[in-house]
Amino acid sequence: MGALDEHDRAILRLLRQDARMSNAALAQAIGLSPSACLRRLRLLERRGVIRGYTVVLDEPSPREGVVVIVQITLERQTDEHLRRFEEAVRRCPEVRECYLMTGLADYLLRVEARDAADYERIHKEQLSRMPGVARIQSSFAIRAVIRGA
């Protein structure tokens, strides 16, 4: 049931590049009729393969921003709790990386903010409001020696 065929993969590949392209253009690109293409798309959404669509914003120039390593502990570690938290974290553009970890904390995040005040906003408005969050521990990077994306 969980198998994606060639058409499904083509849909995902194209939408990754431009999620706002019309279904008509999408259909033509993969060589299907618009209705067949749309039906596949809705099925991918309903199956949960596609969680949503988001805008890619212009990133603040990497030298200016401040990097914060955030360790987050959830109240519970059930599949449902993990799933809901991850869904929220994927929608937060300031979170550049996120790993489910072994050890004390559940998640390790790399967050990029413009400055300390901006991080305070992200902490208050985004991180602390994510579902199931029990504890947030933030460590500021003084300097990047080797920088990620």
Add this chain to the structure above:
Amino acid sequence: MGALDEHDRAILRLLRQDARMSNAALAQAIGLSPSACLRRLRLLERRGVIRGYTVVLDEPSPREGVVVIVQITLERQTDEHLRRFEEAVRRCPEVRECYLMTGLADYLLRVEARDAADYERIHKEQLSRMPGVARIQSSFAIRAVIRGA
């Protein structure tokens, strides 16, 4: 020039949640006519504020290898010690990111290895031999939710 007003921010906030929502719905949500809303959207795209749109998938594109978050404490934090350590860490290709941190540990690294045995080799032959290293604490990532470079 670079000022985003309340309407622009509303557009970005809504598109972050669902980039495929229709311009008509977007316009209604922010209280503007569809054409005014679309003009703002196109302007945000042309200005580069909006870089693009992508689909949020259930799983990040799978890549091979295991991610290990490594916290390293140095024996001393003098400039010379930091410099020599950083020089060594830059030469180690398995270290994908490295930050000088506030808090308990001095450095936080993201290391990518092929598997656990490969990480053991990196730990033994590279990390533990870096100059001035007092303590190495490794945490394995179970899964990448949002993946870095």
Add this chain to the structure above:
DNA sequence: GTTGAAAATAGCGCAGA
């Protein structure tokens, strides 16, 4: 920023391989 009209698109039922 708004209105309105024309073109394009989405979304749905239905029939066929």
Add this chain to the structure above:
DNA sequence: TCTGCGCTATTTTCAAC
């Protein structure tokens, strides 16, 4: 079951105000 076709409501897009 999945595809393609036709139809209608909705949406996009552009012009004029």
